[in-house]
Amino acid sequence: MYRSHxxxxxxxxxxxxxxxxxxxxxxxxIKKNGLSEEVAVVQTGCHGLCAxxxxxxxxxxxxxxxxxxxxxxxxxxxxxxxxxxIVTRLLYKETAEDEGLNSxxxxxxxKKQHRIALRNCGVINPENIDEYIATSGxxxxxxxxxxxxxxxxxxxxLDSGLRGRGGGGFPTGLKWKxxxxxxxxxxxxxxxxxxxxxxxxxxxxxxxxxxxxxLEAMAIAGYAIGASQxxxxxRAEYPIAVDRLKIAINQAREYGLLGxxxxxTGFDFDIDLRLGAGAFVCGEETALMTSIEGNRGEPRPRxxxxxxxxxxxxxxxxxxxxTYANIPQIILNGPExxxxxxxxxxxxxxxxxxxxxIRNTGLVEVPMGTTxxxxxxxxxxxxxNGKKFKAAQTGGPxxxxxxxxxxxxxxxxxxxxxxxSMMGSGGLIVMDEDNCMVDIAKxxxxxTVDESCGKCTPCRIGTKRLQEMLEKITTGNGTLEDLDKMxxxxxxxxxxxxxxxxxxxxxxxxSTLRYFRDEYIAHVVDKKCPSGVCKxxxxxxxxxxxxxxxxxxxRICPSGAISGKVKEAHIIDxxxxxxxxxxxxxxxxxxxxxK
Amino acid sequence: xxxxxxxxxFAGTKEQEAALLKVIADHKDDKGALMPILQKAQxxxxxxxxxxxxxxxxxxxxxxxxxxxxxxFYSQFSLNPKGKFKVSVCLGTxxxxxxxxxxxxxxxxxxxxxDGDCTxxxxxxLESCRCIGACGLAPxxxxxxxxxxxxxxxxxxxxxxxxx
Numbered sequence: 001m002y003r004s005h006x007x008x009x010x011x012x013x014x015x016x017x018x019x020x021x022x023x024x025x026x027x028x029x030i031k032k033n034g035l036s037e038e039v040a041v042v043q044t045g046c047h048g049l050c051a052x053x054x055x056x057x058x059x060x061x062x063x064x065x066x067x068x069x070x071x072x073x074x075x076x077x078x079x080x081x082x083x084x085x086i087v088t089r090l091l092y093k094e095t096a097e098d099e100g101l102n103s104x105x106x107x108x109x110x111k112k113q114h115r116i117a118l119r120n121c122g123v124i125n126p127e128n129i130d131e132y133i134a135t136s137g138x139x140x141x142x143x144x145x146x147x148x149x150x151x152x153x154x155x156x157x158l159d160s161g162l163r164g165r166g167g168g169g170f171p172t173g174l175k176w177k178x179x180x181x182x183x184x185x186x187x188x189x190x191x192x193x194x195x196x197x198x199x200x201x202x203x204x205x206x207x208x209x210x211x212x213x214x215l216e217a218m219a220i221a222g223y224a225i226g227a228s229q230x231x232x233x234x235r236a237e238y239p240i241a242v243d244r245l246k247i248a249i250n251q252a253r254e255y256g257l258l259g260x261x262x263x264x265t266g267f268d269f270d271i272d273l274r275l276g277a278g279a280f281v282c283g284e285e286t287a288l289m290t291s292i293e294g295n296r297g298e299p300r301p302r303x304x305x306x307x308x309x310x311x312x313x314x315x316x317x318x319x320x321x322x323t324y325a326n327i328p329q330i331i332l333n334g335p336e337x338x339x340x341x342x343x344x345x346x347x348x349x350x351x352x353x354x355x356x357x358i359r360n361t362g363l364v365e366v367p368m369g370t371t372x373x374x375x376x377x378x379x380x381x382x383x384x385n386g387k388k389f390k391a392a393q394t395g396g397p398x399x400x401x402x403x404x405x406x407x408x409x410x411x412x413x414x415x416x417x418x419x420x421s422m423m424g425s426g427g428l429i430v431m432d433e434d435n436c437m438v439d440i441a442k443x444x445x446x447x448t449v450d451e452s453c454g455k456c457t458p459c460r461i462g463t464k465r466l467q468e469m470l471e472k473i474t475t476g477n478g479t480l481e482d483l484d485k486m487x488x489x490x491x492x493x494x495x496x497x498x499x500x501x502x503x504x505x506x507x508x509x510x511s512t513l514r515y516f517r518d519e520y521i522a523h524v525v526d527k528k529c530p531s532g533v534c535k536x537x538x539x540x541x542x543x544x545x546x547x548x549x550x551x552x553x554x555r556i557c558p559s560g561a562i563s564g565k566v567k568e569a570h571i572i573d574x575x576x577x578x579x580x581x582x583x584x585x586x587x588x589x590x591x592x593x594x595k
Numbered sequence: 596x597x598x599x600x601x602x603x604x605f606a607g608t609k610e611q612e613a614a615l616l617k618v619i620a621d622h623k624d625d626k627g628a629l630m631p632i633l634q635k636a637q638x639x640x641x642x643x644x645x646x647x648x649x650x651x652x653x654x655x656x657x658x659x660x661x662x663x664x665x666x667x668f669y670s671q672f673s674l675n676p677k678g679k680f681k682v683s684v685c686l687g688t689x690x691x692x693x694x695x696x697x698x699x700x701x702x703x704x705x706x707x708x709x710d711g712d713c714t715x716x717x718x719x720x721l722e723s724c725r726c727i728g729a730c731g732l733a734p735x736x737x738x739x740x741x742x743x744x745x746x747x748x749x750x751x752x753x754x755x756x757x758x759x
Binding site for chain 2: 016017051197200204236237238275276278280291292293294296297312353356357362393396427431435440443444453
């Protein structure tokens with residue numbers, strides 16, 4: 001028995017900011033102080049508050065330390081662990097009270113959250129199957145194998161109203177039902193862990209923080225549809241997730257929770273890992289299966305649907321990591337429990353990866369129906385540096401930018417589509433006044449052009465033309481006619497592309513045209529970029545009153561565009577200026593600005 | 596995936612080839628074995644020059660054209676060797692809105708190479724990458740296993756100097 005447990009976050013964010021070194025230092029200090037028998041150090045998954053990492057929680061007090069460095073460790077060990085005195089300067093501000101500690105669940109960041117998919121993340125050691133089992137892990141698998149028929153399992157999932165968390169929102173139970181209905185000698189259960197949306201890391205956190213939940217859910221799915229083999233297709237760029245999955249699969253095999261005759265019921269199920277190799281299109285279900293088969297990951301036309309002919313031409317279901325993470329809880333708590341959360345058509349919770357211009361960058365899980373305003377202003381802590389909010393981007397390269405006027409709609413699949421965006425896998429990037437929406441649209445189109453597999457013409461050529469038109473606009477050569485042409489092309493691509501990637505690729509353009517048309521017009525009519533991002537449209541000017549004539553700028557200008565006498569105001573020759581911004585960076589008097 | 600021309604002559608060793616042949620023998624009969632074999636081959640050689648692709652094509656009895664088609668499809672596979680220090684700049688959305696585009700430009704300028712290329716002395720290679728999931732530290736770059744976060748353009752010289 002340990003009297004104290006020190007939980008250190010081992011998610012990617014905290015690992016990147018040095019948590020492995022902190023664990024090392026902790027163990028050394030604990031040993032030095034002779035506490036090895038009394039204090040246990042546990043590496044956990046993500047706590048969500050990535051902006052303040054590395055994060056450490058000490059139980060039983062539940063002290064939440066943020067931004068911990070290795071230099072803090074001796075103090076934490078000698079003060080807190082040895083003498084029982086909390087190191088207040090490291091406490092998460094909101095939990096620090098005059099009289100003691102505030103509960104973490106009372107803080108703005110956590111109080112509106114409801115963690116189902118992230119239930120175990122940051123709570124258990126993901127590399128230890130016993131800790132998963134101790135939090136009722138594999139109980140749901142045992143229950144379905146011994147008490148339920150496959151049809152009952154599918155009915156529970158249908159009744160829960162769970163929809164695919166990968167973005168499309170297809171009812172999970174229906175997918176399973178279709179696959180069960182197709183007879184075949186072999187069927188497959190696949191897990192989509194190829195989280196390709198830039199700025200989204202929900203699935204990664206589940207895999208890193210609670211890998212067994214995915215294995216358990218896949219086995220339940222295997223039982224429901226009659227499959228004995230599963231594949232997890234995971235990004236190779238997620239080394240920690242891959243390692244923990246490997247460990248988890250081996251442990252589950254050792255315990256007889258994967259393999260032959262699970263729970264002595266005659267049910268066989270095993271799982272293999274397949275690593276992705278960096279292709280966004282492989283997040284599309286048919287492309288993912290083509291990739292597992294060992295080919296170029298190009299999508300196939302549907303029908304036939306995967307439930308009929310999927311992986312190796314056998315009936316297959318493919319669900320995303322977060323979808324699976326909900327399954328065991330639905331089985332244990334009942335579909336009614338799950339369906340009691342959320343909106344009419346979107347049940348349960350959704351995990352979002354909050355990023356961009358926001359204070360509390362990190363991972364949050366909220367009930368469906370929570371408003372964007374609550375997520376951004378309350379949980380996210382608002383926009384830093386006193387800047388003005390401009391847009392929230394959801395759905396990654398397939399989604400759209402949402403302006404302030406839609407901030408009070410409840411988040412669910414259908415509402416987001418209604419305002420021209422989509423749920424996507426859950427990336428939520430906040431942008432402020434310094435972000436140019438035309439530039440953002442161009443950024444996403446560059447991404448799509450790069451990632452288009454090239455199989456169908458509307459996507460291969462259409463997205464390239466869109467990108468060229470955006471390039472033309474951001475370099476000041478666009479016309480109003482281009483805007484109309486672009487819109488027409490967008491609808492054409494949406495209607496004709498082969499797979500989800502192409503069909504949704506125009507969304508960033510359409511949504512910015514819809515909500516930020518004035519910015520496009522500023523680019524094409526006034527030849528100005530209101531946010532000061534598009535370089536070709538900027539001009540650097542020197543304020544004659546603020547300029548002291550120190551000559552520094554004229555000396556560092558790489559193109560010799562700045563002239564002026566000592567102690568007199570300098571001038572920038574716009575025809576020579578390269579717009580590199582070096583002068584503005586170096587000016588000590590703030591006399592240079594871009595317009 | 597950068598320029599396709601091979602700047603460095605192939606210098607595979609007998610040991611590397613033996614390791615590759617073993618990988619192929621072990622996995623040849625797995626379903627969809629080509630991808631995992633290519634991934635392991637890249638671990639062995641560091642990249643996938645045409646010579647390595649030929650070995651895989653011959654041993655697995657798959658047309659070289661199919662192997663090449665797969666290698667060029669996935670961005671993780673590289674036809675060119677990587678530098679001793681692999682510099683990757685995250686151009687995911689969260690990093691991009693916080694200015695990683697400028698950081699990437701600065702690196703191209705400093706190293707004198709483009710996306711996916713390697714410096715002539717083999718020391719640095721540069722690539723843009725998609726989200727690495729450390730959005731709390733945006734904008735982020737990595738040099739091999741080291742992660743640098745909350746960057747500004749001014750930090751670049753100092754970071755590169757550590758490896759020079």
